[in-house]
Amino acid sequence: MPPLDPRLVRRSRGVRRLLGVSVVLGVGTAATVIAVAHVVSVVVARRFDGQPIAALPLVILVGLVVRAAVAWTHTTVAARAAAAVKADLRHEVVDDLLDPRRLGPRPSSAGVVTLLGPGLDAFDGYVGRFLPQIVLSALVPPAMLVAIGVTDVLSAVIIGVTLPMTVVFLVLVGLVTKDRVDRRWQALERVGRHFADVLDGLTVLKVFGRRQEDGLRQVGDRHRRESGRALRLAFLSSFVLDLFSTLAVALVAVSVGLRVVEGHLALGPGLFVLLLAPEAFAPIKRLGSLFHDSTEGAEATAGLLALLEHDRHNGTLAAPDLRRAEIVIDGVVVRHDGRAAPSLELSHHRVRPGEFVAVTGASGSGKSTLLALLMAFERPTAGYVLVDDVDLASIDPVAWREQIAWVPQVPGLVEGTIEDNVRLGDHAASGDDVRAALRDAGAGDLALTRPISESGTDVSAGERRRIAIARAILRVRSGAARLLLLDEPTAGLDAVREAAVLSTLRGLPVTVIVVAHRPETIGAADRELRLGRRLVDA
Ligand SMILES: Nc1ncnc2c1ncn2[C@@H]1O[C@H](COP(=O)(O)OP(=O)(O)OP(=O)(O)O)[C@@H](O)[C@H]1O
Numbered sequence: 001m002p003p004l005d006p007r008l009v010r011r012s013r014g015v016r017r018l019l020g021v022s023v024v025l026g027v028g029t030a031a032t033v034i035a036v037a038h039v040v041s042v043v044v045a046r047r048f049d050g051q052p053i054a055a056l057p058l059v060i061l062v063g064l065v066v067r068a069a070v071a072w073t074h075t076t077v078a079a080r081a082a083a084a085v086k087a088d089l090r091h092e093v094v095d096d097l098l099d100p101r102r103l104g105p106r107p108s109s110a111g112v113v114t115l116l117g118p119g120l121d122a123f124d125g126y127v128g129r130f131l132p133q134i135v136l137s138a139l140v141p142p143a144m145l146v147a148i149g150v151t152d153v154l155s156a157v158i159i160g161v162t163l164p165m166t167v168v169f170l171v172l173v174g175l176v177t178k179d180r181v182d183r184r185w186q187a188l189e190r191v192g193r194h195f196a197d198v199l200d201g202l203t204v205l206k207v208f209g210r211r212q213e214d215g216l217r218q219v220g221d222r223h224r225r226e227s228g229r230a231l232r233l234a235f236l237s238s239f240v241l242d243l244f245s246t247l248a249v250a251l252v253a254v255s256v257g258l259r260v261v262e263g264h265l266a267l268g269p270g271l272f273v274l275l276l277a278p279e280a281f282a283p284i285k286r287l288g289s290l291f292h293d294s295t296e297g298a299e300a301t302a303g304l305l306a307l308l309e310h311d312r313h314n315g316t317l318a319a320p321d322l323r324r325a326e327i328v329i330d331g332v333v334v335r336h337d338g339r340a341a342p343s344l345e346l347s348h349h350r351v352r353p354g355e356f357v358a359v360t361g362a363s364g365s366g367k368s369t370l371l372a373l374l375m376a377f378e379r380p381t382a383g384y385v386l387v388d389d390v391d392l393a394s395i396d397p398v399a400w401r402e403q404i405a406w407v408p409q410v411p412g413l414v415e416g417t418i419e420d421n422v423r424l425g426d427h428a429a430s431g432d433d434v435r436a437a438l439r440d441a442g443a444g445d446l447a448l449t450r451p452i453s454e455s456g457t458d459v460s461a462g463e464r465r466r467i468a469i470a471r472a473i474l475r476v477r478s479g480a481a482r483l484l485l486l487d488e489p490t491a492g493l494d495a496v497r498e499a500a501v502l503s504t505l506r507g508l509p510v511t512v513i514v515v516a517h518r519p520e521t522i523g524a525a526d527r528e529l530r531l532g533r534r535l536v537d538a
Contacts, residue, residue, distance in 0.1 A: 003134055015081070022131070026136045026139035029067065029136060032067040037275035078131070085123060085127050093115070100401070102310065104310045105336070115303050133283065136286075152265060162244075162248035188223055190219050190222070190223070198215070245285055252273065313379070313397045315395045319399040322387075328350050332385065334369050344369040357513045358527070359531065360515075360517070360529070368515065375485065413467065418447065425474035426474045434474065438467075441500075465491070473504060484505070484511070502520065
């Protein structure tokens, strides 16, 4: 894990600006430190010789005020930059998750919430304090070394030998810490995931009488233990770094003191070196203590950038009209990361306009994956989906989906009334159109004005499906959708409602592809597309 992730610098203008400002302010800090040390050493030396010092104390005061102003400006600019970078990344991640061109699986909600919550909060330590300190550590110690070297070579040699050793120590601490930080971050993510899982499965857990206090306590304890270990390491390394730099400065002080007493070095230059020696170590010492504060932010940065790095649908061609276009699936294989077996294999299949096709196959044979492919949510690892000989991968996915109505296995509902949810299929539909769509979806018994809560827990699984089918029917009847994709739409419906839905679907003047297990649905279709290994269909 490099101290500064180059991907963050490339991606974020805020970070680049902060680094630029830090360079300017770092040079300013080095210049004021040297100037103040010079003036102080001259003042003390003159005073010692009994010479007048005139306005020099005022110059020292001005120098100290300038140094404090530079430090304050640096802190303020860095804090603002951290807030701006956090806001930018939050927007970027949310935009990316909503991007219709995003390909690949949806990340876990608990993982995203941990990254956008505590992960981004850790940016204050990483971007706001650690990154500016890296710049100061790169600029100030070399400047001090040069200033000391010009005045007293022996002191510069002592610092030149001990300073790199402090840096090596810091790198070693970083390497040891990497593993600890990984474990601590995993423990934090685990707390979030476990809690989300418990909330999701609360009903099942209650039914089986499984109490979760112990589980939650265990993941919480693990995070506490990992945090304790990380803190121990932070305190220990700060102590060693302090001790080391204090000894190095003491070495310089003894050497300078002896030579001043013996008359080999004048008091003024000796004092100048003594004032600058601690300043050469100070930025590295502070970097060491800020490092531990920054590790969580660095880990979150890596997580966020990984979230943003995925394939994108880059098709731009206009979508062929699905009222006339044929869809040909040709030698398609879909593989998912971490899975040895392909999720879908289909040698050849042709869907003609207006056909009603039932997709069947054992659980896990790739039926939902096929629908995801047709929705352009996924791209084949090998082979093509051709629409009138145009590769679906080169068609604009937004324009393509405008022609599709989709009923997934677990359809999404929004907070509002049943009418609001059905009307999502066609905002301009009349009340009668909405009622007719509900009736034809076997949901004529549902009141239009019945409220649906945000969680959607106040509708049954069957009601949820019927509302989604009504929404899709409305979309088809509005003329927008020319291809209807349904994933097990009649699961959980009684025989009467199932018959009503199937008769409606058969009557729709569009291509219908329906994932089906039940013989009634398969029987209603023109053809069955059975998924399995290396299946060839005409
Ligand atoms: N994003 C993914 N990452 C990894 N594996 C996946 C992903 N999506 C699907 N799979 C795997 O691909 C295989 C096919 O999944 P799919 O959901 O398409 O099957 P299915 O035929 O619809 O099953 P079911 O009838 O049970 O709904 C499964 O083994 C599944 O675990």
